[in-house]
Amino acid sequence: MVTFSVRCMRHTWLGTVAFLWALLTALPVSGSVILAQVASGIDSPTDIQSARDGSGRLFFVQQAGRIMVWKNDGEPPAEFLNISSLVLAGGERGLLGLAFHPDYRNNGFFYVNYTRRPDGATVVARYSRSANNPDVADPQSAAVLLTVEQPYANHNGGAVRFGPDGYLYIGTGDGGSSNDPQNHAQDLTNLLGKMLRIDVNARTGPLPYGIPPANPFAGSPQPGVRAEIWAYGLRNPWRFSFDRVTGDLFIGDVGQNSREEIDFVRAGGAGGMNFGWRVMEGAQCTNLPGDPPCNDPRFTFTSPIVDYDHGQGCSVTGGYLYRGRAVPELMRTSSPEQGQLFKGIYVFGDLCSGTIWQIGATAGGGVSKSVLLDSDLYITTFGEDENGEIYVADGAASKIYRLASTMPDDFQPPGNPATFDGARMRLPVVNVGSQKFNAALKLSSLESSPTGYGFKLETAELTSASSAAASTFDPATGKVRIPSIDLTQNGIGQDRAINVEMTLVAGSDPMMFSLDSGFTITTNAHYSFDTSRLTLPAVKVGEQKFYAALKLIQLETSPTGLGFQLENAELVTVSSDTAATFDPETGHVILPYVILEQNDTTQSIVRAEMELVKGSDPLLFTLISYAPTAP
Structure with a gap:
């Protein structure tokens, strides 16, 4: 994996969004946020994923064993892969998760999580796209990486996601039944009730995958401890996601009879955290026979950032932190306050009530939760496209919706944005007093800069263009402020930096600007x-x-x-x-x-x-x- 890194803040790419309203059916809901239908006929959807390969496609996973590809071209979704003959489906079993390799555009690898016929064991397998048609997978290309026996039919977890570290994360349920009778979630010799992390680009001994050396239990002196475990104490993690900007991890963990929860891990965490099940359910003690007391000093539990009772729903469905631009109500462009857990709005829902919530971080490490939408959907999963827009699946009606907005037509999200491709910065509109300029600058090393970098002016021309995200240059102070920069590589939007500042180096000719604040993005650029x-x-x-x-x-x-x-x-x-x-x-x-x-x-x-x-x-x-x- 390749990363741009100019030190300091990290923000998202908010790609160009064009609403094809002729193809969308708006489902009215309260407030200015709406659900816009994009697809139907997707039976029992369990996952929605983007390959993030620049194609703009979405992939809809169906519980029975099919993956459909949707190209947003007015045509209905078409079959990408059908492994229904391998999948034991029904209840909480089926084809449950999909993840595309970070370098999918080049290697064509993707990974699925399903319960197999006839015994219902969990299988994580790699497949490849067809060599002749990018919209079709090769069903004969399967390579099984991991198999986990399941003692019961429920609590299979199923989500698979690549983290910002390039490793594959696998969410497993506690094995099922009720109240985790074998206490799998607290057992480090068992893979159930865990968040696993493996390296699909390497091998460790006879394993068909590698064990990341930094996994918290790798090399444990305790006999039988599984090195694949990254975190434990989960009941049934139904959908987890990484914030595409910061790498923060959000987990929706389904509760037993009382509480549903959202767990959070800040990017860069070393793992090893215990989310508490079955000693804890949400933020409350279960007091199950044989368990240690919740206040036992021998144990440290990571508490959820949000939990709610069954008066508000019955089964949480984890979602995504919003990084799009089509729903201005969910966009936060100011810098995070001191002590905030994360920046932006995280969206999640409940399978039974159909409620879609939004949570934001508050000063001092807290969060605020409020209802975004009251819907009648049977929310089985959320998804995110290449532009950071959020999708939601209605398992009962077999439909896929996208979060949209009824914001007045005169609202203009930032347009004509500044861009940086790793070498050159282009500023379509720079306001200098009453005049406007189009400017191009080249990255240079600059020892006197706080970041070690600067930008040398290559061209500057008067322009009549306008932009809601125009940069400004104050000749009196030499300060340049760029409200947002779309960061790209190979023509593909990767991220967005916000509130970047530069300062003119006095006496420089050609003009040189010291980069005062930096940014970081991840890209699929390769050698x-x-x-x-x-x-x-x-x-x-x-x-x-x-x-x-x-x-x-x-x-x-x-x-x-x-x-x-x-x-x-x-x-x-x-x-x-x-x-x-x-x-x-x-x-x-x-x-x-x-x-x-x-x-x-x-x-x-x-x-x-x-x-x-x-x-x-x-x-x-x-x-x-x-x-x-x-x-």
Whole structure:
């Protein structure tokens, strides 16, 4: 995984949203937020996912074992995958979860969670899209990663999600029945009632997956403890999600007879937390026979940030923190207050009551919960598209809705936004007194900057354009304020930075601006070779990082007969755990992970080494060696 990193704040990409109202049927509800129907005929929907590959598609998971792809093109959803012959469905069993690999656009891998025929055991398996049609999966490509025996028919969890660390998280229920009779959720030798974390890009011993070395119970001296466990004490986590901006984790955990709860883990947490079940149900003690008292000092439980009683519903369905722009009522663009748990509005609902709630963080670590919508939906799942818009499924009516708004037509969300692609910033509208300019700036290193970076002005032209998100420059103070920047990579929106500030470096010519506040985003940019050009999004050269593009050439002095000529190199803020490195003193280049492509299809992955040809101008690199490496 590759990340842009310019230090400080992190905010979301709020991509362009166009309402195709001719294709939508609005379901009236109180207030200005509405539900707009986008699809029907989706029987027993259990999950809604986006591949986040730039295609704009959504994938609807059906309990019986089918995944449907919806392209938002006026056509009904079409079948993407059908594994119903493998799935034991009914009640709380079925095809329950879907997750796309972070590099799905290139490798075509996705992961499903289902209960298998005939015994109902949980299976997590990897599949691949068809080599001939991106809208169809290959049903013969299955590779089973994990199987968990289920003692009862209920409480199967089922959600699978990739976290910001690139690992696959798997939510498992406690095994079912009532009150967790085997106390699985508190048993660290059992995978039930847990949040698991595995590395799908590696292997540990005979396992078909890797154990992340930082997993809290990896290497535990206690016999039988499962290293896959990241957190425990869950009853039936029905839908969890990571905030696409911060990486914060929200879990909807279904209660027994009294309380439903939303659990929260701040991004970067080391794991190992105990959410309390079956000692706790929500924020209250269960006092079940044989359990320790809730105030036992030997135990530390992580309390939910929200819980509610069964007068408000009966089964929580976890949702998403809103990162779209089509529902202004859910947009928060101010900086978080001191001590806030998270920034923005988290949306979730209840299966039985149909209520959709919103919660926001308050100062001092608290949260406020209020009703967003009173609906008559049988809410089985929520989903999020590439633009951060939220969808909700009605399992009873077999329909999918999107959260929308009846905000007056004269409301204009930020338009004509500023953009940054890792190397250049483009500001369509900069207000300088009564004049407006279109400006382009190039990223540069700047030691005097608080972030270590600055931007050098490349072009500035008068413009008549307007923008609700215009930047401002005050010549008297030298201050530049940019209210929002859409961060992109390879033309795909990744994130959004808000309230970025820069300061003019006095006397600079061309004008240089010190970057006073920074931002971080994650992208699927990768190191690739397409038979003629080598593209390196991040090459470490000492403390700096560069984007580089090199052209393949014949080179007689090379051991392989091949070399690469540098075509372009620009300072960037992209970093990666598989970044290339260049040592100027020795001229040695190491490329640990290069994807070989042809016609946009991955052929293989290699590790390569090159060496600078001394005195070459433009720079030439001898290709010393290359060999296949594990994906």
